[in-house]
Amino acid sequence: MDFTLNGQDSSVTDGERLSLLDLLRDRIGLNGPKYGCGLGQCGACTVLVDGAPARACVMRAARVKGRSVTTLEGLADPVTGDLHPVQQGFIDGQGAQCGYCLNGMIMTAVALLDRNPDPSDDQIRQALRDNLCRCGTHQDIVASVRQAAALMVAR
Template identity: 65%
Template sequence: MTNTLELIVNGAARRVPHPGDRTLLDVLRDEFGLKGAKYGCGKAQCGACTVLIDGSPARACVLRAKRAAGHEVTTLEGLADPVTGTLCMVQKAFLECEGAQCGYCLNGMVMTATALLRVNPSPTRGDICAAFRHNLCRCGTHLEIIASVERAAELMRGAQHE
């Protein structure tokens, strides 16, 4: 009898041999080839590994894969349109506003922004800073990141009125 773990990743059921105590980050990267989430600190403090679990940000570097069973896991790759590959509005805004320099933290920034804008479509700068308090950008593009989130909010509100 083979032990497997079933995860719902980016809307699709995925099976992996039971990972034991492997982290969700390891399973996503090594078993499923999803490289958007990065290994940063390994202590859930930098945000590079952020994924969404049922729409809320979670640190995949410390979350055991088996804890994600029964929950919807969304990675950076799952934000784009699955048919056309068109980037989501948050991704577009980060490109437009140059919200990344080296790009290492970008996954966490985009995933955190996506989660924030789902619950608060009109965040203030204070709301944005609070949401990003556990995300680290070593390049110092914090102003561009904030501008990217503000732009994404504008794009999303504009799309609702079309």
């Protein structure tokens, strides 16, 4: 199966029957997407498929054939190593405590800011509503997304 992973052509054999999460973590060795609930309800496994957030734990790997998948590892600039503005915004805004939800929050925020570079707090909350944070850092997460939006405008 051929697909694009983090901007690079990728080919895997015998992985089409796996979940996308199992393919990414177990076969390819990427640890950005996390196993949380296994039911597509918590958001820890979120990746971008053709730029849209997708729950990798409930998506069969075969569904990404010929498509583009971006994980947390693929957000940083491959040449300079500079973090994506959303990654930097979460660092600057201290948007996580334990960090388990961080992958899903960041990936969902990237998709949000790509389609709406200046969202309101309500729009940020709406976009992130299906990503669960057990630590309760919701206000810091919203502030981090606002910080990321400002960084994206500045670059």
